[in-house]
Amino acid sequence: MLDRDIQGRIELIIIGGGIAGAAAALRAAQNHLRTIWILGDAGTRKASRAAYVRNIDNMIGVHPDIVRGKVLKSLSRDHPVAARMVEEAHMHISTSDLVENARERIVRDFAGMVTEVAERVIQVRQDGALLSVEIAGETRYVAPAVILATGVSDRQPVVHRQKGDRTLAGIHWLFPFANQETLLYCIRCEGHMTHGRTVAVIGAGATAAEVSLMICERYDAPVTLLTAGEEPTWGERRQRLLAAMGVEVVAGRLVDVRGQDKGATLHGFTVEGGRNIDVELAFVVMGLYRVAHRIVQGLGVDLEENDLPEEERHVLVDADSETSVGGLFAVGDMTRHRHRPIMKQVYTAQEYAVRAVDKVDAHRRQVQRRRLLGED
Ligand SMILES: Cc1cc2nc3c(=O)[nH]c(=O)nc-3n(C[C@H](O)[C@H](O)[C@H](O)COP(=O)(O)OP(=O)(O)OC[C@H]3O[C@@H](n4cnc5c(N)ncnc54)[C@H](O)[C@@H]3O)c2cc1C
Numbered sequence: 136m137l138d139r140d141i142q143g144r145i146e147l148i149i150i151g152g153g154i155a156g157a158a159a160a161l162r163a164a165q166n167h168l169r170t171i172w173i174l175g176d177a178g179t180r181k182a183s184r185a186a187y188v189r190n191i192d193n194m195i196g197v198h199p200d201i202v203r204g205k206v207l208k209s210l211s212r213d214h215p216v217a218a219r220m221v222e223e224a225h226m227h228i229s230t231s232d233l234v235e236n237a238r239e240r241i242v243r244d245f246a247g248m249v250t251e252v253a254e255r256v257i258q259v260r261q262d263g264a265l266l267s268v269e270i271a272g273e274t275r276y277v278a279p280a281v282i283l284a285t286g287v288s289d290r291q292p293v294v295h296r297q298k299g300d301r302t303l304a305g306i307h308w309l310f311p312f313a314n315q316e317t318l319l320y321c322i323r324c325e326g327h328m329t330h331g332r333t334v335a336v337i338g339a340g341a342t343a344a345e346v347s348l349m350i351c352e353r354y355d356a357p358v359t360l361l362t363a364g365e366e367p368t369w370g371e372r373r374q375r376l377l378a379a380m381g382v383e384v385v386a387g388r389l390v391d392v393r394g395q396d397k398g399a400t401l402h403g404f405t406v407e408g409g410r411n412i413d414v415e416l417a418f419v420v421m422g423l424y425r426v427a428h429r430i431v432q433g434l435g436v437d438l439e440e441n442d443l444p445e446e447e448r449h450v451l452v453d454a455d456s457e458t459s460v461g462g463l464f465a466v467g468d469m470t471r472h473r474h475r476p477i478m479k480q481v482y483t484a485q486e487y488a489v490r491a492v493d494k495v496d497a498h499r500r501q502v503q504r505r506r507l508l509g510e511d
Contacts, residue, residue, distance in 0.1 A: 144169050147495050148268055148276050150256050150430070151175065151284030153185035154230055154481050155467025157237040158488035159282050164245035166496045171276050173268065175285075176255040179427075182288045184468065188230040189316055193324045194482055197233075199226035230481070259283070259431045259463070266462055280495040282464040283450070284488070285427035287479075289320055292337045292363040292419060294389045295407075308391075311398030312417070318401065319418045322346050323480065329416055330354040335404060337361045337389075338420035344369035344377060346420045351380040359412050361404060363421075364388035385412060423447050426469045434460045439471050449476075456491035464491035 149159045152174025163170040180186055191197050203221060210218040241249050258269040259281055267277045291306040312318035319325040329350050336347045339362040347358045360382050367374075367384065377384060387407035394401040403413040425446050428436065437459035438448040449471040456464045467484040470477050477483055505511050 145171055145276060145278040146499055147171075147280050147282065147492070148173065148266070148278045149282045149284060150259070150268070151183075151282075151286060151467065152180065152234060152253075153183050153284060153286050153467060153484075154233060155284035155286070155484040155488050156282075157234040158485040159284060159466060159492050160249050161237045161241060162489050162492040163495075164241045164248040166492060167245075167248060168492065168496060168499070170249045171252060171268075171278070172249050173252045173254060173256055173270070173276075176253060179255050179285070182425075182427075183286050184289075185230045185234055185286070187313055188324075189314065190227040190229065191233070191324070191481060192228075193327070197228055197481070199228055233481070256430050258433060261434060261460075264462075280462045280464065280498070282456075282466060282488070282491050282495075283428070283431060283458075283469070284465070284467045284484075285430070285469060287426050287468045288424040289419065290421040290424040292361075292389055292421060294392055296391060309419075312392065312394060312401055313398075313419075315396075315398035317394065317398060317416055319416060320420075321479070322349060322418065322420075323478065325418075326350065326353065329356040329418075331356070332415040333357050333359075333413065335359045335361050335412055335414040335417040336420055337363050337417060338422075339363070339365035339367045339369075340420070340422060341369045341373065342422070343420040344373040346418055347382050348373070348376055348380060350418075351382065358382045359414060360384045361389065361406065361412065362386050364407070385410070426450065428465075428469060431458075431460070431463065434463065436460050436463065436465075439473075452477075452487070454490070455494040456487045457494065464494070466491050 146168045147163055147170045149156050149170060149172045160170060160172045203226065206221050207218055210221060254270045256268055256270055260267045262277055265277045265279055266281045267274045291309060293304050293306055294308050295302050295304045309318055334350055334356045336343055336358055343360065347360045350356050350358050364387060385406055389404050390407055391405035393403050401415055401417060403411055405411050426449055428450050437451045438445065439451055441448060450458055450465040450469050451473055452458055452465050452470045456466050458465050466488045468479045
Protein backbone atom coordinates (compact mmCIF):
# COMPACT_ATOMS: atom_id res chain seq x y z
CA MET A 136 0.00 0.00 0.00
CA LEU A 137 1.12 3.55 -0.68
CA ASP A 138 2.73 4.78 2.52
CA ARG A 139 1.59 8.44 2.64
CA ASP A 140 3.86 9.19 5.57
CA ILE A 141 7.14 8.48 3.81
CA GLN A 142 5.70 9.23 0.39
CA GLY A 143 6.18 12.99 0.30
CA ARG A 144 9.78 12.59 1.42
CA ILE A 145 11.02 10.22 -1.29
CA GLU A 146 13.31 12.01 -3.73
CA LEU A 147 14.44 9.11 -5.85
CA ILE A 148 13.49 5.51 -6.66
CA ILE A 149 16.17 3.15 -8.04
CA ILE A 150 15.06 -0.11 -9.67
CA GLY A 151 17.68 -2.88 -10.01
CA GLY A 152 20.11 -4.52 -7.60
CA GLY A 153 23.09 -5.03 -9.96
CA ILE A 154 26.21 -2.93 -10.43
CA ALA A 155 24.35 0.02 -11.98
CA GLY A 156 21.65 0.06 -9.30
CA ALA A 157 24.23 -0.32 -6.51
CA ALA A 158 26.42 2.48 -7.90
CA ALA A 159 23.36 4.74 -8.13
CA ALA A 160 22.25 3.85 -4.58
CA LEU A 161 25.69 4.52 -3.11
CA ARG A 162 25.89 7.87 -4.89
CA ALA A 163 22.34 8.77 -3.79
CA ALA A 164 23.29 8.03 -0.18
CA GLN A 165 26.48 10.08 -0.53
CA ASN A 166 24.41 12.99 -1.94
CA HIS A 167 21.91 12.59 0.94
CA LEU A 168 18.95 11.92 -1.35
CA ARG A 169 16.10 10.09 0.37
CA THR A 170 15.89 7.00 -1.78
CA ILE A 171 13.91 3.80 -2.22
CA TRP A 172 16.14 1.09 -3.77
CA ILE A 173 14.18 -1.82 -5.26
CA LEU A 174 16.57 -4.72 -5.81
CA GLY A 175 14.25 -7.25 -7.48
CA ASP A 176 13.34 -10.75 -6.31
CA ALA A 177 14.89 -14.22 -6.73
CA GLY A 178 13.48 -14.52 -10.28
CA THR A 179 14.84 -11.21 -11.60
CA ARG A 180 18.16 -11.82 -9.85
CA LYS A 181 18.57 -15.20 -11.51
CA ALA A 182 18.21 -13.59 -14.95
CA SER A 183 20.65 -10.78 -14.13
CA ARG A 184 24.37 -10.53 -14.80
CA ALA A 185 25.02 -9.52 -11.21
CA ALA A 186 24.41 -13.14 -10.26
CA TYR A 187 27.12 -14.78 -12.35
CA VAL A 188 30.11 -12.52 -12.99
CA ARG A 189 32.62 -14.18 -10.67
CA ASN A 190 35.97 -12.65 -11.45
CA ILE A 191 36.44 -9.00 -12.38
CA ASP A 192 40.08 -8.49 -13.33
CA ASN A 193 40.09 -5.94 -16.17
CA MET A 194 39.79 -2.79 -14.10
CA ILE A 195 42.49 -0.78 -12.48
CA GLY A 196 41.74 -0.51 -8.75
CA VAL A 197 39.45 -3.53 -8.46
CA HIS A 198 41.92 -6.26 -7.62
CA PRO A 199 42.35 -8.46 -4.52
CA ASP A 200 46.14 -8.04 -4.53
CA ILE A 201 45.80 -4.40 -3.47
CA VAL A 202 44.30 -5.34 -0.11
CA ARG A 203 46.27 -8.60 0.07
CA GLY A 204 49.54 -6.65 -0.19
CA LYS A 205 48.54 -4.27 2.61
CA VAL A 206 47.34 -7.09 4.89
CA LEU A 207 50.56 -9.04 4.26
CA LYS A 208 52.66 -6.03 5.15
CA SER A 209 50.98 -5.75 8.53
CA LEU A 210 51.09 -9.52 9.21
CA SER A 211 54.34 -10.90 7.90
CA ARG A 212 56.75 -10.18 10.72
CA ASP A 213 54.73 -11.30 13.75
CA HIS A 214 52.15 -13.66 12.22
CA PRO A 215 53.86 -15.91 9.66
CA VAL A 216 51.09 -18.56 9.65
CA ALA A 217 48.35 -16.00 9.04
CA ALA A 218 50.51 -14.35 6.38
CA ARG A 219 50.91 -17.65 4.55
CA MET A 220 47.15 -18.23 4.65
CA VAL A 221 46.47 -14.79 3.18
CA GLU A 222 49.14 -15.32 0.53
CA GLU A 223 47.65 -18.62 -0.57
CA ALA A 224 43.97 -17.63 -0.31
CA HIS A 225 42.08 -17.78 -3.59
CA MET A 226 40.43 -14.35 -3.88
CA HIS A 227 38.25 -13.21 -6.73
CA ILE A 228 36.13 -10.09 -6.84
CA SER A 229 32.67 -10.72 -8.30
CA THR A 230 29.84 -8.35 -9.18
CA SER A 231 27.91 -9.67 -6.15
CA ASP A 232 30.89 -8.73 -3.94
CA LEU A 233 30.75 -5.16 -5.29
CA VAL A 234 26.99 -4.91 -4.77
CA GLU A 235 27.18 -6.37 -1.23
CA ASN A 236 29.98 -3.98 -0.34
CA ALA A 237 27.92 -1.01 -1.57
CA ARG A 238 24.93 -2.21 0.49
CA GLU A 239 27.06 -2.55 3.63
CA ARG A 240 28.58 0.89 3.20
CA ILE A 241 25.16 2.49 2.65
CA VAL A 242 23.75 0.93 5.83
CA ARG A 243 26.85 1.64 7.92
CA ASP A 244 27.73 5.15 6.75
CA PHE A 245 24.40 6.61 5.59
CA ALA A 246 21.78 5.11 7.90
CA GLY A 247 18.21 6.05 6.98
CA MET A 248 19.06 7.53 3.57
CA VAL A 249 18.27 4.50 1.42
CA THR A 250 15.43 2.04 2.06
CA GLU A 251 15.96 -1.35 0.40
CA VAL A 252 13.02 -3.31 -1.00
CA ALA A 253 13.67 -6.90 -2.16
CA GLU A 254 10.75 -7.14 -4.61
CA ARG A 255 10.03 -7.07 -8.31
CA VAL A 256 8.56 -3.98 -9.97
CA ILE A 257 5.58 -4.68 -12.23
CA GLN A 258 5.19 -1.26 -13.81
CA VAL A 259 6.27 2.38 -13.73
CA ARG A 260 3.58 4.96 -14.52
CA GLN A 261 3.27 8.72 -14.93
CA ASP A 262 1.44 10.27 -11.98
CA GLY A 263 1.08 13.97 -12.80
CA ALA A 264 4.59 15.44 -12.52
CA LEU A 265 5.73 12.38 -10.59
CA LEU A 266 6.48 8.74 -11.45
CA SER A 267 4.79 5.91 -9.58
CA VAL A 268 6.07 2.38 -9.11
CA GLU A 269 3.79 -0.64 -8.90
CA ILE A 270 4.79 -3.74 -6.95
CA ALA A 271 2.60 -6.84 -6.51
CA GLY A 272 -0.53 -5.25 -7.99
CA GLU A 273 -0.47 -1.93 -6.12
CA THR A 274 1.20 1.46 -6.42
CA ARG A 275 3.77 1.42 -3.69
CA TYR A 276 6.08 4.41 -4.22
CA VAL A 277 5.88 7.80 -5.95
CA ALA A 278 8.81 10.14 -6.58
CA PRO A 279 9.94 12.94 -8.92
CA ALA A 280 12.74 10.74 -10.34
CA VAL A 281 13.24 7.04 -11.11
CA ILE A 282 16.49 5.37 -12.17
CA LEU A 283 15.98 2.16 -14.10
CA ALA A 284 18.88 -0.34 -13.84
CA THR A 285 17.26 -3.65 -14.71
CA GLY A 286 19.93 -4.98 -17.08
CA VAL A 287 19.86 -7.44 -19.97
CA SER A 288 19.84 -11.22 -20.36
CA ASP A 289 22.11 -13.03 -22.82
CA ARG A 290 20.79 -15.45 -25.41
CA GLN A 291 22.15 -18.90 -24.61
CA PRO A 292 22.94 -21.80 -26.96
CA VAL A 293 20.55 -24.70 -26.69
CA VAL A 294 21.99 -28.18 -26.11
CA HIS A 295 19.88 -31.00 -27.60
CA ARG A 296 20.76 -33.98 -25.43
CA GLN A 297 19.66 -37.48 -26.31
CA LYS A 298 18.13 -39.44 -23.45
CA GLY A 299 17.09 -42.90 -24.62
CA ASP A 300 14.85 -42.28 -27.61
CA ARG A 301 13.97 -38.75 -26.46
CA THR A 302 15.77 -35.48 -27.23
CA LEU A 303 15.86 -33.02 -24.34
CA ALA A 304 16.57 -29.43 -25.33
CA GLY A 305 17.88 -27.09 -22.65
CA ILE A 306 20.36 -24.39 -21.70
CA HIS A 307 20.86 -25.38 -18.04
CA TRP A 308 23.70 -27.85 -18.81
CA LEU A 309 25.84 -24.84 -19.67
CA PHE A 310 25.26 -22.92 -16.43
CA PRO A 311 27.95 -24.71 -14.33
CA PHE A 312 30.55 -23.76 -16.96
CA ALA A 313 29.32 -20.14 -17.01
CA ASN A 314 29.48 -20.06 -13.21
CA GLN A 315 33.08 -21.35 -13.26
CA GLU A 316 34.12 -19.07 -16.14
CA THR A 317 35.09 -21.78 -18.57
CA LEU A 318 32.12 -20.51 -20.61
CA LEU A 319 32.62 -16.78 -21.22
CA TYR A 320 30.47 -13.93 -22.52
CA CYS A 321 32.46 -10.71 -22.63
CA ILE A 322 35.44 -10.35 -25.00
CA ARG A 323 36.39 -7.00 -23.48
CA CYS A 324 36.45 -8.42 -19.92
CA GLU A 325 37.61 -11.97 -20.47
CA GLY A 326 39.32 -12.12 -23.87
CA HIS A 327 42.78 -12.09 -22.27
CA MET A 328 42.03 -15.47 -20.67
CA THR A 329 42.19 -17.18 -24.09
CA HIS A 330 45.94 -16.78 -24.60
CA GLY A 331 47.54 -20.23 -24.79
CA ARG A 332 44.18 -22.06 -24.71
CA THR A 333 42.00 -23.77 -27.29
CA VAL A 334 38.76 -21.88 -27.79
CA ALA A 335 35.26 -22.33 -29.24
CA VAL A 336 33.10 -19.36 -30.13
CA ILE A 337 29.38 -20.14 -30.24
CA GLY A 338 27.24 -17.98 -32.51
CA ALA A 339 26.27 -17.40 -36.13
CA GLY A 340 26.18 -13.61 -36.48
CA ALA A 341 28.72 -10.95 -37.47
CA THR A 342 29.72 -10.41 -33.83
CA ALA A 343 30.53 -14.10 -33.35
CA ALA A 344 32.79 -13.95 -36.42
CA GLU A 345 34.42 -10.73 -35.16
CA VAL A 346 35.07 -12.22 -31.71
CA SER A 347 36.66 -15.29 -33.36
CA LEU A 348 38.92 -13.08 -35.50
CA MET A 349 39.84 -10.90 -32.52
CA ILE A 350 40.85 -13.90 -30.42
CA CYS A 351 43.14 -15.11 -33.25
CA GLU A 352 44.59 -11.64 -33.86
CA ARG A 353 45.13 -10.60 -30.25
CA TYR A 354 45.83 -13.82 -28.43
CA ASP A 355 46.97 -16.19 -31.15
CA ALA A 356 44.60 -18.85 -29.82
CA PRO A 357 43.21 -21.59 -32.10
CA VAL A 358 39.47 -20.99 -32.54
CA THR A 359 36.60 -23.21 -33.71
CA LEU A 360 33.39 -21.35 -34.53
CA LEU A 361 30.26 -23.34 -33.66
CA THR A 362 27.04 -22.10 -35.26
CA ALA A 363 24.88 -24.26 -32.95
CA GLY A 364 22.55 -25.12 -35.80
CA GLU A 365 21.93 -21.53 -36.94
CA GLU A 366 22.50 -20.09 -40.40
CA PRO A 367 25.67 -17.90 -40.51
CA THR A 368 25.03 -14.22 -41.30
CA TRP A 369 28.58 -12.84 -41.08
CA GLY A 370 29.01 -12.17 -44.80
CA GLU A 371 31.50 -13.14 -47.46
CA ARG A 372 34.49 -10.95 -46.41
CA ARG A 373 34.43 -12.21 -42.83
CA GLN A 374 34.08 -15.75 -44.16
CA ARG A 375 37.31 -15.25 -46.13
CA LEU A 376 39.05 -13.78 -43.09
CA LEU A 377 37.95 -16.71 -40.94
CA ALA A 378 39.37 -19.11 -43.51
CA ALA A 379 42.62 -17.09 -43.80
CA MET A 380 43.12 -17.21 -40.03
CA GLY A 381 42.42 -20.93 -39.84
CA VAL A 382 39.13 -20.69 -37.96
CA GLU A 383 37.12 -23.82 -38.65
CA VAL A 384 33.37 -23.25 -38.84
CA VAL A 385 31.36 -26.21 -37.58
CA ALA A 386 27.64 -26.24 -38.36
CA GLY A 387 25.10 -28.44 -36.60
CA ARG A 388 23.29 -28.27 -33.29
CA LEU A 389 25.11 -28.87 -30.02
CA VAL A 390 24.17 -32.24 -28.54
CA ASP A 391 26.48 -32.23 -25.53
CA VAL A 392 28.82 -30.15 -23.41
CA ARG A 393 31.63 -32.10 -21.77
CA GLY A 394 33.69 -31.27 -18.72
CA GLN A 395 34.27 -32.00 -15.05
CA ASP A 396 34.72 -30.46 -11.58
CA LYS A 397 31.26 -28.83 -11.69
CA GLY A 398 32.18 -26.79 -14.75
CA ALA A 399 35.67 -25.73 -13.62
CA THR A 400 37.15 -27.82 -16.45
CA LEU A 401 35.70 -27.73 -19.95
CA HIS A 402 36.61 -30.58 -22.30
CA GLY A 403 34.50 -29.43 -25.25
CA PHE A 404 31.27 -29.91 -27.15
CA THR A 405 29.70 -32.64 -29.24
CA VAL A 406 27.82 -31.55 -32.34
CA GLU A 407 25.09 -33.31 -34.28
CA GLY A 408 26.52 -36.36 -36.05
CA GLY A 409 28.75 -37.15 -33.06
CA ARG A 410 31.83 -35.04 -33.78
CA ASN A 411 33.71 -33.91 -30.66
CA ILE A 412 35.18 -30.41 -30.58
CA ASP A 413 37.85 -30.40 -27.85
CA VAL A 414 38.41 -26.95 -26.34
CA GLU A 415 39.39 -25.51 -22.95
CA LEU A 416 37.33 -22.31 -23.11
CA ALA A 417 34.22 -21.18 -24.98
CA PHE A 418 32.67 -17.80 -25.72
CA VAL A 419 28.92 -17.43 -26.14
CA VAL A 420 28.24 -14.69 -28.70
CA MET A 421 24.56 -15.04 -29.57
CA GLY A 422 23.30 -11.53 -28.82
CA LEU A 423 20.76 -10.50 -26.23
CA TYR A 424 17.73 -12.45 -25.23
CA ARG A 425 16.09 -9.46 -23.60
CA VAL A 426 16.64 -5.87 -22.46
CA ALA A 427 14.58 -5.61 -19.27
CA HIS A 428 12.54 -2.48 -20.06
CA ARG A 429 9.06 -3.96 -20.12
CA ILE A 430 8.13 -2.17 -16.87
CA VAL A 431 8.46 1.25 -18.55
CA GLN A 432 6.87 0.37 -21.90
CA GLY A 433 3.62 2.13 -20.95
CA LEU A 434 5.51 5.42 -20.62
CA GLY A 435 6.45 5.38 -24.32
CA VAL A 436 10.18 5.61 -23.60
CA ASP A 437 12.35 5.89 -26.75
CA LEU A 438 14.26 2.73 -27.68
CA GLU A 439 17.16 2.38 -30.12
CA GLU A 440 16.12 2.33 -33.75
CA ASN A 441 16.86 -0.96 -35.49
CA ASP A 442 15.13 -4.01 -36.89
CA LEU A 443 15.31 -6.07 -33.72
CA PRO A 444 12.17 -7.02 -31.81
CA GLU A 445 11.19 -4.46 -29.15
CA GLU A 446 12.38 -6.61 -26.22
CA GLU A 447 15.95 -6.69 -27.63
CA ARG A 448 16.31 -2.93 -28.19
CA HIS A 449 18.28 -0.82 -25.71
CA VAL A 450 16.82 2.23 -23.93
CA LEU A 451 18.06 5.51 -25.41
CA VAL A 452 19.58 7.96 -22.93
CA ASP A 453 21.28 11.37 -23.08
CA ALA A 454 24.66 12.32 -21.58
CA ASP A 455 23.12 12.49 -18.08
CA SER A 456 21.46 9.06 -18.54
CA GLU A 457 17.98 10.61 -18.83
CA THR A 458 15.51 8.88 -21.14
CA SER A 459 12.96 10.58 -23.42
CA VAL A 460 10.59 10.63 -20.41
CA GLY A 461 11.41 13.50 -18.04
CA GLY A 462 12.56 12.30 -14.61
CA LEU A 463 13.09 8.73 -15.84
CA PHE A 464 16.77 7.73 -16.07
CA ALA A 465 18.27 4.44 -17.26
CA VAL A 466 21.76 3.15 -16.50
CA GLY A 467 23.89 0.02 -16.96
CA ASP A 468 23.77 -2.66 -19.64
CA MET A 469 20.25 -1.78 -20.83
CA THR A 470 21.20 1.63 -22.26
CA ARG A 471 22.74 3.22 -25.32
CA HIS A 472 23.25 6.72 -26.68
CA ARG A 473 21.49 7.69 -29.89
CA HIS A 474 24.65 7.65 -32.02
CA ARG A 475 26.95 5.24 -30.20
CA PRO A 476 26.70 2.27 -27.86
CA ILE A 477 27.60 2.40 -24.17
CA MET A 478 30.09 -0.28 -23.13
CA LYS A 479 28.58 -3.04 -21.01
CA GLN A 480 31.14 -2.72 -18.24
CA VAL A 481 31.23 -2.18 -14.50
CA TYR A 482 33.01 1.17 -14.85
CA THR A 483 30.59 2.59 -17.44
CA ALA A 484 27.61 1.44 -15.34
CA GLN A 485 29.14 3.32 -12.42
CA GLU A 486 29.96 6.45 -14.41
CA TYR A 487 26.47 6.83 -15.87
CA ALA A 488 24.79 5.97 -12.57
CA VAL A 489 26.71 8.82 -10.94
CA ARG A 490 25.74 11.18 -13.77
CA ALA A 491 22.05 10.30 -13.32
CA VAL A 492 22.06 10.74 -9.54
CA ASP A 493 23.97 14.03 -9.77
CA LYS A 494 21.35 15.33 -12.24
CA VAL A 495 18.54 14.37 -9.84
CA ASP A 496 20.44 16.08 -7.03
CA ALA A 497 21.07 19.24 -9.12
CA HIS A 498 17.36 19.45 -9.94
CA ARG A 499 16.38 19.04 -6.29
CA ARG A 500 18.77 21.80 -5.20
CA GLN A 501 17.50 24.17 -7.91
CA VAL A 502 13.93 23.64 -6.68
CA GLN A 503 15.06 24.35 -3.09
CA ARG A 504 16.88 27.52 -4.16
CA ARG A 505 13.82 28.83 -6.00
CA ARG A 506 11.68 28.14 -2.92
CA LEU A 507 14.20 29.91 -0.72
CA LEU A 508 14.06 33.02 -2.87
CA GLY A 509 10.25 32.84 -3.27
CA GLU A 510 10.60 32.44 -7.05
CA ASP A 511 8.03 29.62 -7.45
C1 LIG B 1 30.23 -13.32 -17.92
C2 LIG B 1 30.42 -11.83 -17.77
C3 LIG B 1 31.62 -11.35 -17.28
C4 LIG B 1 31.80 -9.99 -17.11
N1 LIG B 1 32.99 -9.56 -16.61
C5 LIG B 1 33.17 -8.24 -16.46
C6 LIG B 1 34.43 -7.75 -15.98
O1 LIG B 1 35.34 -8.53 -15.69
N2 LIG B 1 34.59 -6.40 -15.88
C7 LIG B 1 33.60 -5.52 -16.22
O2 LIG B 1 33.78 -4.31 -16.11
N3 LIG B 1 32.39 -5.96 -16.67
C8 LIG B 1 32.18 -7.28 -16.79
N4 LIG B 1 30.98 -7.72 -17.30
C9 LIG B 1 29.92 -6.75 -17.55
C10 LIG B 1 29.25 -6.35 -16.24
O3 LIG B 1 29.08 -7.50 -15.43
C11 LIG B 1 27.90 -5.73 -16.52
O4 LIG B 1 28.14 -4.57 -17.31
C12 LIG B 1 27.17 -5.32 -15.24
O5 LIG B 1 27.09 -6.40 -14.34
C13 LIG B 1 25.77 -4.86 -15.60
O6 LIG B 1 25.11 -4.44 -14.43
P1 LIG B 1 23.60 -3.94 -14.49
O7 LIG B 1 23.34 -3.39 -13.13
O8 LIG B 1 23.35 -3.07 -15.67
O9 LIG B 1 22.69 -5.24 -14.73
P2 LIG B 1 22.49 -6.58 -13.91
O10 LIG B 1 23.69 -6.98 -13.16
O11 LIG B 1 21.92 -7.55 -14.88
O12 LIG B 1 21.38 -6.20 -12.80
C14 LIG B 1 20.02 -6.07 -13.09
C15 LIG B 1 19.27 -5.96 -11.76
O13 LIG B 1 17.92 -5.58 -12.01
C16 LIG B 1 17.05 -6.37 -11.22
N5 LIG B 1 15.74 -6.39 -11.89
C17 LIG B 1 15.45 -6.84 -13.14
N6 LIG B 1 14.12 -6.69 -13.39
C18 LIG B 1 13.58 -6.12 -12.27
C19 LIG B 1 12.25 -5.72 -11.90
N7 LIG B 1 11.21 -5.86 -12.72
N8 LIG B 1 12.06 -5.20 -10.66
C20 LIG B 1 13.11 -5.03 -9.82
N9 LIG B 1 14.39 -5.39 -10.11
C21 LIG B 1 14.61 -5.92 -11.33
C22 LIG B 1 17.75 -7.72 -11.11
O14 LIG B 1 17.30 -8.43 -9.98
C23 LIG B 1 19.21 -7.26 -10.97
O15 LIG B 1 19.47 -6.98 -9.63
C24 LIG B 1 30.77 -9.08 -17.47
C25 LIG B 1 29.56 -9.57 -17.98
C26 LIG B 1 29.38 -10.92 -18.14
C27 LIG B 1 28.06 -11.42 -18.66
